[in-house]
Amino acid sequence: MSKSYFKTYPNEKGYFGEYGGAYIPPVLEEEMRKITEAYFKISKSHEFISQLRSIRKHYQGRPTPVYYCNRLSEKYSGRIYLKREDLNHTGAHKLNHCMGEALLAKYLGKKRLIAETGAGQHGVALATAAAYFGLECEIHMGEVDIKKEHPNVVRMKILGAEVVPVTHGLKTLKEAVDSAFEAYLKDPINTIYCIGSVVGPHPFPMMVRDFQRVVGIEAKEQFFDMTGELPDNVVACVGGGSNAMGIFSAFIEDEEVTLYGVEPAGRDLSVIGEHAATITHGSPGILHGFKCYTLQDEKGEPAPVYSVASGLDYPGVGPEHSMLHDLKRVKYSSATDKDAIDAFYELSRLEGIIPALESAHAVAHALKIAKEHPRQSILVNLSGRGDKDIDFIVDNYGLPK
């Protein structure tokens, strides 16, 4: 891996290898150009960085700790560590890029933030950022997810955001992105679409990754302080892939660290429509303005996707993940609904930490690695807390005996 990874990827045109780019209607072209320009000019300025650092410390409560799981490690072997993004303000890593995007929006004179949300974590984080900066906020969310993630819907409303229910197609994450784009196109001048992951047209995959890098930078230092070495393995769940890019970014150039991206295998990895393991089973395509691995049919239509975790059921994936897969720098594997539910309860009962269903996919894979490599250390990005999921899980899966 080249030393100057972050300066190499993405390239000038917004490509990570062959992935990424900006496949967007002309009405957005000029806006994307302006946002890219502003990103390089404003976000790299001393003033912006100081402001964002102060926000992270005093408002978000960063740095979040790295925690060694005593009982979990004892039961499964290995040495399992968690980067506690569940302790970041609003209960997930999403606020890291939302505060960055909203601060940039403020500098650009935007009045309104628009976004899609799956599990509601990104929506809550953006609504929070909007309240902080005094901006309007509109969140698009599939009807199916609105029912499933009720507490987050209420949180968004309390924070003053408007929640727009999305009723077409499968009524989940992909359709919420369609709907948010549609709203954005009506007024790109006063609005900014703060996309919820390392996806979408350039510059969003780069911008969101850069704002999430704080997770990896902190975790690497904390882990070294605790152990005097680098972790053998780093594990994160991948839907669009923002929390994974956040933590992977600090270790990409450390070849001795094995990186694992965990995709949702849903109910059945061998049946289209029953999972959302985009890298594991997809092929390159273009969706929502960027090129990436996609689950699609022979006509180029995005395939139906499913996962128990609302934040992971997307038929595309970040362009940088697509490239890292091709480069074989990250190993992409998957965890089923059942694996995730089991891990959800294991972590809750052995450590007193209720993880988000999304993050539970990463925990599930970490337990697998621990059993296979009892001498190795495993750093998991615990990207969010599970409060939002508790009713859904207990109603549908019951409590373990």
Added chain:
Amino acid sequence: MNRINQLFKNKKDILSVYFTAGYPNLNDTNTIIQSLEKNGTDLVEIGMPFSDPLADGPTIQASSLTALKNGMSISKLFEQLKEVRKTVSIPIILMGYINPVHKFGIEKFINKCAEVGVDGVIIPDLPFNEYYEEHQQLFENAGVTNIFLITPQTPDARIKLIDDNTKGFIYMVSSAAVTGAKKGLSEAQLAYFTRVNNLNLKNPTLIGFGIGDHESFTEACKYSKGAIIGSAFIKMLSKSSNFENDIKKFISSIRNN
């Protein structure tokens, strides 16, 4: 000289109608094209349905989802168009999104267009640079015109660059940025049309998005060679039980009020 250039050379107040292939029923495509030509439409734009279109409003999106359910695909559409070309002589333009076209194979797609008599293509999410660097030659060799959209936000320099690299017409997106019939043209829209006209482009322009009745059509024709109607036409189709009759009434209401 292809059919598009021929049309623009000979006519003004060009009426172009957009509809989604395979909507309301799979095999309505050709009936609609024939009826449009018969009733004085100068140009048809046929939407290749895609489930996640970034530039279409609710009306066209809904029609695309129906068309996909009906079984419409690019290959199916080419089969239909091959038939209809035997009887129809107005220019035909295909509009659709890049992923299905890539999946079909872009070179194969362009050649197939030429083979069945499709005159032009609009792919709103195909970046100009990619067209310029990778596909322009293919299009030109096949004699298929790639048509670009410009918007009130497109800088003059960009418009000129597009003008230099296309040979049909330029599609002026009026302002409501996603398609949808909204009545009347605003001051700001008119200022934008004037700005574009003052650039003295070599290509003619058509105005699209927000055109839905006689008044907006006539107004648009003052600032360009004609206009494109989409959502309003699709709304009519969705309610129609007699295309022949209703298309005739619709076109005549646009032309003559």
